[in-house]
Amino acid sequence: MQSLSNRKKILEQEPMNFWERIYLPAIFKGLAITLRHFFMKKNTIRYPEETREYSKNFRGMHSLKRDELGRERCTACGLCALSCPAEAITMIAAERQKGEENLYREEKYAAVYEINMLRCIFCGLCEEACPKEAIYLDGPHVPPEYLRKDFIYGKDKLVEQPFINLEELSLNK
């Protein structure tokens, strides 16, 4: 066929010479290479004991944040669920009752907040959508489970642990 670009190069394959044809030198070369690798430093990172260094913007498990008084920040606006391309988030909103001000920052809060970790693609759009800075993907990997239902994370797993002792807080008041 005529070459259109004129850049075609025809590769000439020379017939193998005697040493190439008996293969043995090539085999020994290969053996030397594998033997060298045998004594090289190993790249294995033995995972649970050692971990690879993660990038700073690694997106792992979600956590629902609390404010500086230990109150949940989420106001159940549903923007995260709306922005989620994988439709992994569902929630049920509830109104804050009298006396719960130390638990929830806003008047409306999420009574149920669930993320299906099997659907989630860890894109981080929920994090970006949240107006209250309530959700961040700053956790580690999602651990494996035996059952699918165990991958639907409720508030018990998502809300971060209060860093201020709540009883102490109420005593101070």
Place this chain on the structure above:
Amino acid sequence: MEFAFIIEKFILIIVVFVITLVIAMYSTLAERKVAGFMQDRLGPDRAGIFGILQPLCDGGKFFFKEEIIPAGAHRPLFILGPTLAIITACIGSAVIPWGQALTIGDRVVELQVADVNVGILYIFGVVALGVYGIMLGGWASNNKFSLMGAVRAASQSISYELAMGLSIIALLMVTQSLSLKEIVAQQEGFVNWNIWAQPLGFLIFLICAFAETNRVPFDLPECETELVGGYHTEYSSMKLGLYMFSEYINMFVSSALMAAIYFGGYNFPFMYDLGLSANWITIIGVFVFFIKIIAFIFFFMWIRWTLPRFRYDQLMNLGWKMLIPLALANIALTGVFIILKDKFF
């Protein structure tokens, strides 16, 4: 045959059997370790320190897995296949001389199960029988891929048996004996090792040994990329385990054979110059023999993780058009050398 003799042989058989099985078990681990190390990984190292309990875990897994016999399979032969494979693999080690005689009290204990005067041929026969295990298993599975694997195994083993036999003939011309015990005893010291007399024959034998044990680069009977799993595609649980085990035992036996007939077996350099008693020489000899065997097993694995697999026509070309003529030439050359040596020295 007195009673003590029977007891002695019985103990020897048990010991050889156990050693064979343990080495085969640890070859499975070593294989994965070597693979790992050559690919800059660590290999399995979770079960016990350095993974030494891994073979036990694997064995346990094999025993407890569900056993499936396909509905269309030929049941008796399906079961006979792996049985035959493991039996033929195990009986091969009977004629290998593990060491010189031990003197315990006034008894002289030979460290060889049976000194058959056609020892080498016995091993050949056993190897030839080994292919039945694969063929029966492959055919009885009632599966195209298995059948193809079986057919490949059969033609491969017959083709390479020829070259192997011819390379052995040249060796026999040098040793003048078919008995393994005598062949090993002749190679005293270091310069008498048969490898110096028969380098070409050893090369041919080595290549054929790879082909006979179905190891890479000749593992076409079980080649995963073309035949799923080859002859053991339909096998599960311990039957599959037996096939794999027989492969490793075959590797062990052929390593032992090569070490014995080409690399002096239990002989080591300066063995009589160190002023040791006969029993100590024997014990060190056994030790040295096992080091040689393990070196060969390592070589098998080393090759496996270095070379790619042959194509089937290349395999046949190599066997029939390269190795057999080479082996014939080797016989002729050996004959000429022997005559020249008789004439002039």
Place this chain on the structure above:
Amino acid sequence: MTVFYFVAFLSLFFAVMTIISKNPVHSVLYLVVTFFTFSIHYILLNAQFLAVVNFIIYMGAIMVLFLFVLMLLNMNEDSEPLKSIFVKAMGVIAGMCFIIILAASFKVLQTSPPLEIINPEIGLVGNLGKVLFKEFLLPFEISSILLLTAMVGAVLLGKKDKKKA
């Protein structure tokens, strides 16, 4: 002697099984076992070399090839062509003739005097080789030519006919 009778019984039994089993693969396997018992006979006769060679060549190579071909042919009862009554009748007549000849041969049967093994080493390779290359050199070489002819013939048949294809 009891060992001999036992092994002889086994070889006859498996030989019969070879003939009467329906499945060709079974037939071949019984034949393999028959050859194995032959090997044992050789060992009993103190001919280890013959035994091992029988083992390697017959069991290890020839029967593997038989099995090889049978596995590829996939023969079973359905593909068996129905034999006409004529063929069956012929078979019966031929079988009868064979039995008559066998029976007749018993009449001229004599027990030979028990064989004295003069040299117990007679079956070993060295002695065998000497006999073959000294006393029986000519027949030995002729048989090798025969084998060569067969080989050449096989290669010729196996070659593709270039003109037709």
